[in-house]
Amino acid sequence: MSEPTIEDYFVEDRTFPPPPAFVADALVTDDSLYREADADPEAFWARQARELLTWSTDFHTVLEWDLPDAKWFVGGELNVSANCLDRHVDAGLGQRVAYHWEGEPGDTRTITYADLLDEVQRVANVLRDLGVDKGDRVAIYMPMIPELPAAMLACTRIGAAHSVIFGGFSPDSIVDRVNDGGCKVVITADGGYRRGAASPLKPNVDAALEHCPTVTDVVVVRRTGTDVDMVAGRDHWWHEVVPAAEPTCAPVPVGSEDLLYLLYTSGTTAKPKGIMHTTGGYLTQAAFTHKVVFDLKPEDDVYWCSADIGWVTGHSYIVYGPLANAATSVLYEGTPDTPGRDRLWAIVAKYGVTQLYTAPTAIRMFMKWGEQEPAQHDLSSLRVLGTVGEPINPEAWMWYHANIGGGRCPIVDTWWQTETGGHMITPLPGVTTLKPGSATRPLPGVSLQVVDDVGEPIERGGGYLTIDKPWPGMLRGIWGDPQRYRDTYWSRFPGRYFAGDGCKIDDDGYFWLLGRVDDVMNVSGHRVSTTEVESALVDHDAVAEAAVVGATDDVTGQAIVAYVILRGWAEENPEMVEDIRQHVAVKIGPTARPKRVIVVPDLPKTRSGKIMRRLLRDVAEGRDLGDVTTLADASVVDAIRTAAG
Ligand code: PRX
Numbered sequence: 204m205s206e207p208t209i210e211d212y213f214v215e216d217r218t219f220p221p222p223p224a225f226v227a228d229a230l231v232t233d234d235s236l237y238r239e240a241d242a243d244p245e246a247f248w249a250r251q252a253r254e255l256l257t258w259s260t261d262f263h264t265v266l267e268w269d270l271p272d273a274k275w276f277v278g279g280e281l282n283v284s285a286n287c288l289d290r291h292v293d294a295g296l297g298q299r300v301a302y303h304w305e306g307e308p309g310d311t312r313t314i315t316y317a318d319l320l321d322e323v324q325r326v327a328n329v330l331r332d333l334g335v336d337k338g339d340r341v342a343i344y345m346p347m348i349p350e351l352p353a354a355m356l357a358c359t360r361i362g363a364a365h366s367v368i369f370g371g372f373s374p375d376s377i378v379d380r381v382n383d384g385g386c387k388v389v390i391t392a393d394g395g396y397r398r399g400a401a402s403p404l405k406p407n408v409d410a411a412l413e414h415c416p417t418v419t420d421v422v423v424v425r426r427t428g429t430d431v432d433m434v435a436g437r438d439h440w441w442h443e444v445v446p447a448a449e450p451t452c453a454p455v456p457v458g459s460e461d462l463l464y465l466l467y468t469s470g471t472t473a474k475p476k477g478i479m480h481t482t483g484g485y486l487t488q489a490a491f492t493h494k495v496v497f498d499l500k501p502e503d504d505v506y507w508c509s510a511d512i513g514w515v516t517g518h519s520y521i522v523y524g525p526l527a528n529a530a531t532s533v534l535y536e537g538t539p540d541t542p543g544r545d546r547l548w549a550i551v552a553k554y555g556v557t558q559l560y561t562a563p564t565a566i567r568m569f570m571k572w573g574e575q576e577p578a579q580h581d582l583s584s585l586r587v588l589g590t591v592g593e594p595i596n597p598e599a600w601m602w603y604h605a606n607i608g609g610g611r612c613p614i615v616d617t618w619w620q621t622e623t624g625g626h627m628i629t630p631l632p633g634v635t636t637l638k639p640g641s642a643t644r645p646l647p648g649v650s651l652q653v654v655d656d657v658g659e660p661i662e663r664g665g666g667y668l669t670i671d672k673p674w675p676g677m678l679r680g681i682w683g684d685p686q687r688y689r690d691t692y693w694s695r696f697p698g699r700y701f702a703g704d705g706c707k708i709d710d711d712g713y714f715w716l717l718g719r720v721d722d723v724m725n726v727s728g729h730r731v732s733t734t735e736v737e738s739a740l741v742d743h744d745a746v747a748e749a750a751v752v753g754a755t756d757d758v759t760g761q762a763i764v765a766y767v768i769l770r771g772w773a774e775e776n777p778e779m780v781e782d783i784r785q786h787v788a789v790k791i792g793p794t795a796r797p798k799r800v801i802v803v804p805d806l807p808k809t810r811s812g813k814i815m816r817r818l819l820r821d822v823a824e825g826r827d828l829g830d831v832t833t834l835a836d837a838s839v840v841d842a843i844r845t846a847a848g
Contacts, residue, residue, distance in 0.1 A: 215597050219604070219637040221613055225586070229633025230498050236631075240647035247648050248675050252276055252483060255490040255527065257290050259456040262483070266673065271693040271700070272680075273673035274460050275484030282454035283359035283463060283486060284327075287526035288320040289454065300531045303505070303554050304349050307396035307537025314349050316529070319356070322349075325448040326357035329439075332448070333388050333420045337362035337455060340465065342386040342418075344368045344377060344408060346395020347536045350424045350441060351512050352522045354390045359463065362455040366465040366477070369513030370395060370404055371810040376475075377411035380467050383477055384682060385417045390441075392424035393431045399541050401427035409434075459483030465682050466515055468621045476691070477682030478515075478621050485519075486527055488625035488676030492646065493524025496615050497558045497587050498632050505584070507533035508560040509547065514811055515621040516591055519676075520560060524625070539565065544572045548580040548607075559607070560589035560617075564812040566599045571747040571770070574606045582607060587632050589615045593813065594716045596738035600639035618642040618716055620702060622692070624676025627651065628714050640738065641713045649674050653706050653714075658696035665707035665732075667720060669699040705732060722816060724753030724761045731763070731795050733816065739790035740765055740797075743783050745773030750806050750814045751797065754823035762798035764823040766843065769802055799823075803846045805839045822847050 226232050240247040245265040252262070252275075262279030291299070297317030304312040335341060341358050343365050345351040351367075358365040366384045368377055381389065389412070394403040405423055409432060412418055423431065424441040433440070463482045467475040493499060497506060506525060510516035525532045533554050539547045547569075551559060569576065588608050590600075595616055604614055613632035619625060627649050628642040635643050645651045650672040652660040658669075677700075681688045695701040705717035717723065717732035724731045733751040740749035748768040753761035765783075773779050780800045788796040807815045815834060821827070822843055834840070 215638055215640050217597070217601075217639055219613070219639070221633050221635070222611055224611070225613060226633050230500075231495050231631050232633045234634065236495070236647040244648050244650070244672065248275070248487065251491045251648075252279075252487040252675070255494070256281060256286050256483070256486055258483075259285075262459060268673050270698065271689055273484075273677060275481075275673075275675045276459040276487070279459040279483050280456040281459065281483060281486075282362075282456050283482060283523070284323055284356040285360075285454040286486060287356060287359075287523065288316055288323060291316045291529045292320050296529055299529065301526065302349055302352070302532050302534040304534045305536065305550055305553075306348075307399070307535075307541055312349060319349075319353060321450065322353045322445065323356045323360055324452040325445045325450060326353055327360040327452040328448040329422065329444045330357055330363065330388060331361055331452070333422075335361065335363050335388055337457070338462070339363045340366055340384045340386045342366050342368055342377070342381045342384065342389045344370060344372075344389060344391045344404060345424065346370050346392055346402075346404065346426060347511060347534060348392065348395065348424065348426055349534065350392070352526070352534075355464075355512075355518075355522055356526075360452055360454050362457045362461065364462040364464050366467070367513055367518065368467070369511060369810065371513070372407075374407045374410035377407060378414045379475060380477075381411065381415045381418060383467075383475075384465050386415075387417060388420045388422065389418055390422045390424075392426045393429050394427040396427065396537050397541075398538050401429050403427075403429060403431075405431040412437075457482055460679070464518065466518060466621055476684075476687065479679045479682055480624055480676070481679050484675030484677070485624045486523055488674065489519045489524035490527040492626040492629075493520060493530070494528050495631055496617060496626055496629050496646075497560070497589065499528055499530055499558070501529045501531070504530065504557040504586075505533060505554050506530050506558045506560075507535075507551070507554075507556045508589075509535065509539075509565070510560070510562070510591075511811075515624070516560075519625050539568070540572075543576075545576040545579050548577045548582060551582055551585065552580040555584040557584055558587045558589065559585060560591065562592040562812055563590050563595040563599055564593065564808070564814075566590065566595065566603050567741070567748050569607075570599060570602045571768075574602075577606050582609060585609070585612050587615060588612045589617055591617045591619070592811075594718060594734045594738075595640060596734075596741050597639040598738070598742050604639070613637060614639075616640075616642045618704075618714070622678040622702075623674065624678065627670075627674070628716075638713055641709070641715050643713055645714070651714075652699075653708050654696055654699070658699065661708070663708050663710060665705060665717060667696070668702045668704045668706040668714075668716070669696055670702065671699050724751075724763060726753070726761050726763060726794055727759045731791075735791060736763060736765065736787060736795050736797065739787045739795065740767055740783065742790060743786045745769050745776075745779055746783060748806060750816060750819055752816050752820045752823055754820060756798070763795065764819070765797040765800045766803050766806060766819055767800055768804065768806065774802070801843075801847050803843045805836070805842060807834055807839045807843065808836075809834065819843070
């Protein structure tokens with residue numbers, strides 16, 4: 204067996220077995236799914252595909268695998284909108300609520316499965332009338348309103364692929380994505396509500412379309428009522444064309460491997476990659492994981508994923524997984540602090556939310572805002588809590604568990620990526636004993652290994668997270684660039700998909716995600732994960748949030764530089780910085796003691812909430828800053844520079 208490649212120091216020994224009251228009603232309570240999948244993964248996934256989905260033509264071959272190209276459920280045909288809508292309405296569930304929609308200003312709409320089916324058929328007919336055919340691409344740039352999932356499903360109804368562009372992106376980003384995908388039509392809105400104000404979207408589309416020759420038509424939802432320019436012949440109001448469209452549109456069966464959507468992920472330097480997801484395998488994995496990971500009881504539950512549909516989390520766990528499973532979801536338009544910092548908790552109480560799925564960065568913000576915010580509301584309806592997007596530090600996990608989950612809700616820490624399509628490493632809430640900060644184990648039917656520098660699997664310790672067998676929801680490539688697909692994901696370790704993340708396996712076989720490997724520092728020959736140091740920092744009472752980078756150092760190779768946001772009461776204390784450095788040394792070991800701790804008012808984040816460590820490294824090493832266009836708030840960088848001196 205090989206040596207661990209990334210050393211780990213942080214030991215978390217608290218454990219949380221599934222509470223007996225939860226297990227009593229849970230869907231999955233033993234390891235039978237794991238055993239079934241281990242014995243025959245293809246048969247396991249074939250069973251899920253046939254049980255969870257309705258196929259108009261059954262598949263004849265479960266998997267064709269010619270590395271790095273996988274085909275799942277070959278020969279099968281299905282329609283995604285029929286799986287998400289028609290079959291539920293046909294089963295008598297037309298009056299079940301698909302979305303409890305809550306606008307930021309407090310306006311609400313209740314959308315049943317029958318309502319959504321009606322809207323989707325009309326929008327599908329509008330798209331057809333605009334010349335969209337099977338295989339064409341449609342760009343969608345919208346706020347979090349019910350017309351967004353309706354637009355996505357309308358594409359699937361006629362076999363077109365969508366490319367959702369997150370509403371926070373600039374005109375330049377729209378241009379790149381629309382042109383790369385060769386989109387014919389754009390669906391947008393005048394704007395949406397964020398932080399108490401109308402935030403415009405249509406002007407960004409207008410600016411972008413000056414450079415997008417493939418787009419012939421734009422459909423515009425009126426949400427905020429602000430003035431917009433409508434280009435004659437090109438732009439159409441949703442509220443005029445959709446109600447006027449034919450009310451029925453038969454779902455078009457598509458091949459299991461036909462393109463369902465493109466979703467772009469930003470690299471740090473190169474142009475965004477159009478991640479391709481296809482139909483049958485993706486929908487199988489989304490539906491299966493949404494059901495078992497959240498212990499879904501669709502007849503009783505009110506499920507809420509607070510992500511934006513513009514990211515993969517929203518695609519798989521607001522739209523496709525929940526609708527395929529006939530779930531009732533909450534859909535919220537705005538920000539968590541409008542009008543007050545208790546908005547999320549007010550929504551949980553109002554709708555009786557049973558599962559809440561959010562991000563560690565949000566949880567740390569809630570911690571900073573204080574436990575008095577959730578304490579004002581009755582959160583007793585919650586049964587399962589989820590996290591996604593980055594490693595969750597144990598202190599944030601404990602806070603979430605106690606203050607949101609009332610100590611009774613299992614937390615599913617779900618590791619996955621835009622590229623994986625659905626969950627890959629996660630607990631099953633009725634089965635898995637939890638350790639705060641660990642995503643625990645690979646799901647049934649998913650084969651992951653941690654490998655060393657030369658690609659040899661290791662059973663304990665740290666290394667690189669890789670995947671050696673295809674899974675149904677895996678990306679099928681990068682749109683228009685098969686070579687980049689091979690180079691990015693399949694070349695670092697022969698025969699393996701490399702996820703880009705560091706990971707360690709503990710003595711119990713639990714997986715601990717250590718962040719992206721370019722976030723691993725090398726201090727005096729010891730590899731230290733930024734995540735572990737950040738965890739130790741946030742474990743200090745005075746620290747609200749922290750980000751750590753390795754800065755080039757003559758003596759040690761890299762030196763650890765920590766940027767911390769202090770809690771209000773600690774800001775004036777001159778001893779605090781030394782105390783924090785010492786705390787890390789005690790918690791992890793002297794190697795991990797930060798050389799510098801810089802107190803900052805805020806951290807630079809992308810619009811999806813990821814900390815931009817590259818910028819922090821630039822500041823730490825006194826360099827000019829590179830590309831800052833993906834920053835949510837560019838003024839943060841100046842404040843950090845001033846603090847760094
Ligand atoms: O580094 C991992 C981190 O997010 C990356 C994927 O980002 P993206 O494609 O934007 O998708 C985010 C939503 C699925 C991963 O490579 N990541 C995601 N979930 C976790 C995580 N890191 C640790 N723990 C997680 N639960």
